[in-house]
Amino acid sequence: MTTQTAATSRPLAAASRALPATSIFGLQWGDEGKGKAVDLLAREHDAIVRYNGGANAGHSVVVAGTRYSLHLIPSGILYAGKKAVIGNGVVLDPETLLKELDDLAARGVDTSGLVVSSRAHVVMPYHKAEDAFREERLSQEAKTGAGTTVAQLGTTRRGIGPAYADKVQRGSAVRVGDLLRQDVLKERVRLACELKRSMAGAATAEAFDADAVIARATAAGERLKPMVADTTYLLHGMMRSGKRVLFEGANGTLLDVDHGTYPFVTSSNPGVAGIAAGTGVPTQMVGRVLGVMKAYSTRVGTGPMPTELHDATAHRIRERGREYGTTTGRPRRVGWLDLVAVRYAAMINGTTGLVVTLLDVLSGLSELKVCVAYRVNGEETDHFVPDSMDLAKAEPVYKTLPGFAEEIGGVKNLGDLPGAARKYLDFIEEFVGVPAELVSVGPDREQTIFR
Ligand code: IMP
Numbered sequence: 340m341t342t343q344t345a346a347t348s349r350p351l352a353a354a355s356r357a358l359p360a361t362s363i364f365g366l367q368w369g370d371e372g373k374g375k376a377v378d379l380l381a382r383e384h385d386a387i388v389r390y391n392g393g394a395n396a397g398h399s400v401v402v403a404g405t406r407y408s409l410h411l412i413p414s415g416i417l418y419a420g421k422k423a424v425i426g427n428g429v430v431l432d433p434e435t436l437l438k439e440l441d442d443l444a445a446r447g448v449d450t451s452g453l454v455v456s457s458r459a460h461v462v463m464p465y466h467k468a469e470d471a472f473r474e475e476r477l478s479q480e481a482k483t484g485a486g487t488t489v490a491q492l493g494t495t496r497r498g499i500g501p502a503y504a505d506k507v508q509r510g511s512a513v514r515v516g517d518l519l520r521q522d523v524l525k526e527r528v529r530l531a532c533e534l535k536r537s538m539a540g541a542a543t544a545e546a547f548d549a550d551a552v553i554a555r556a557t558a559a560g561e562r563l564k565p566m567v568a569d570t571t572y573l574l575h576g577m578m579r580s581g582k583r584v585l586f587e588g589a590n591g592t593l594l595d596v597d598h599g600t601y602p603f604v605t606s607s608n609p610g611v612a613g614i615a616a617g618t619g620v621p622t623q624m625v626g627r628v629l630g631v632m633k634a635y636s637t638r639v640g641t642g643p644m645p646t647e648l649h650d651a652t653a654h655r656i657r658e659r660g661r662e663y664g665t666t667t668g669r670p671r672r673v674g675w676l677d678l679v680a681v682r683y684a685a686m687i688n689g690t691t692g693l694v695v696t697l698l699d700v701l702s703g704l705s706e707l708k709v710c711v712a713y714r715v716n717g718e719e720t721d722h723f724v725p726d727s728m729d730l731a732k733a734e735p736v737y738k739t740l741p742g743f744a745e746e747i748g749g750v751k752n753l754g755d756l757p758g759a760a761r762k763y764l765d766f767i768e769e770f771v772g773v774p775a776e777l778v779s780v781g782p783d784r785e786q787t788i789f790r
Contacts (some may be wrong), residue, residue: 358626364588372696374398387415390617397665428617466498493640518560571619603642683723
């Protein structure tokens with residue numbers, strides 16, 4: 340058995356909280372409950388910043404009994420007087436952003452704190468059409484059996500991959516600042532439409548009609564104009580004047596394009612690695628690195644998931660945990676907690692604290708299994724295997740812990756948790772090597788145990 344060495348982050352837990360920035364990100368495949376963690380910590384910060392992904396994310400926050408589902412706008416917008424910043428690393432769908440702004444305004448939320456990087460890349464109608472087209476094509480390949488190594492990725496079809504691809508291709512990419520420069524916008528969109536039109540079926544032709552795209556983008560740009568700024572200088576200026584900044588990672592570390600279960604990943608770096616590239620703020624300024632993890636595992640879309648369950652336990656967890664996608668409504672795949680994966684994600688992010696969510700969902704199960712190693716080709720390892728082909732072969736090796744019958748939604752202190760729930764948490768902390776700072780036992784702000 341290969342043993343994980345130097346993987347734990349315990350020494351980092353002492354990192355100074357005096358540093359001006361905090362990071363909150365997911366340690367699994369997204370949907371870890373980051374929205375609530377961000378909401379709880381937003382109070383102590385002056386700016387809440389998105390740095391990766393786009394409208395593929397879905398953060399739900401319940402404030403004063405009202406549920407808000409945000410895809411692009413950082414949830415800090417719900418606090419008057421805070422800056423909600425969309426950094427350059429985000430791929431921004433302007434029409435989705437404007438719709439979110441209108442919805443918030445209609446519910447009486449002051450949205451004047453929103454600032455958008457002029458260097459964030461724009462998701463255009465043709466990116467969404469291309470996302471759908473590619474997914475259809477990949478699914479045909481899988482159906483005919485022609486492709487043995489390709490499969491539908493199960494994307495959110497929000498145009499994320501194609502927009503990031505154009506960013507890296509450069510020639511025909513459009514950034515938010517270009518929405519306000521007609522000459523650049525026209526040139527880029529015409530080129531993009533020409534390059535992509537061969538893909539357009541009748542149903543999507545409008546997405547590739549350059550004049551129509553330019554008109555929509557121009558209209559969105561006019562409305563966005565007052566919010567557009569250089570967010571890098573804004574954030575550095577804020578931190579220099581003693582303000583605190585909270586980075587809100589979208590998606591999850593196991594969906595990281597470099598470190599996740601490639602190719603079944605998103606197109607950005609959802610963990611701490613994304614902050615510097617996606618905002619211009621170096622990670623040395625981030626003192627508190629909080630990794631959010633569910634007390635079990637979920638995954639949306641395709642790709643290997645060693646601890647996936649298809650039985651009554653999965654059904655129970657899905658229903659109790661309301662495990663249906665915020666962005667797509669798809670039922671999430673559910674499984675036992677994969678601690679091999681979580682420890683890997685904690686390691687590559689330099690995690691100083693854990694936020695364990697949805698612990699209450701597990702009550703009523705007679706036993707709780709946690710994956711502590713994989714068996715791959717007959718060999719046992721406690722190293723994560725991010726390559727999808729290899730991970731697909733990994734069989735989980737479980738440790739079985741006692742379950743707890745009591746409902747724990749009202750528990751406020753660790754000491755008041757049932758013994759088995761406490762043991763479950765202790766086991767997680769010990770295995771991952773990072774202390775739990777927050778434990779969430781229900782959707783409301785009050786249903787949180789603080790360390
Ligand atoms: P894309 O980000 O839309 O390209 O989708 C790529 C993969 O990441 C798919 O499996 C999606 O289901 C998954 N994904 C993207 N964003 C999230 C998220 O916020 N939560 C959970 N899964 C996500």
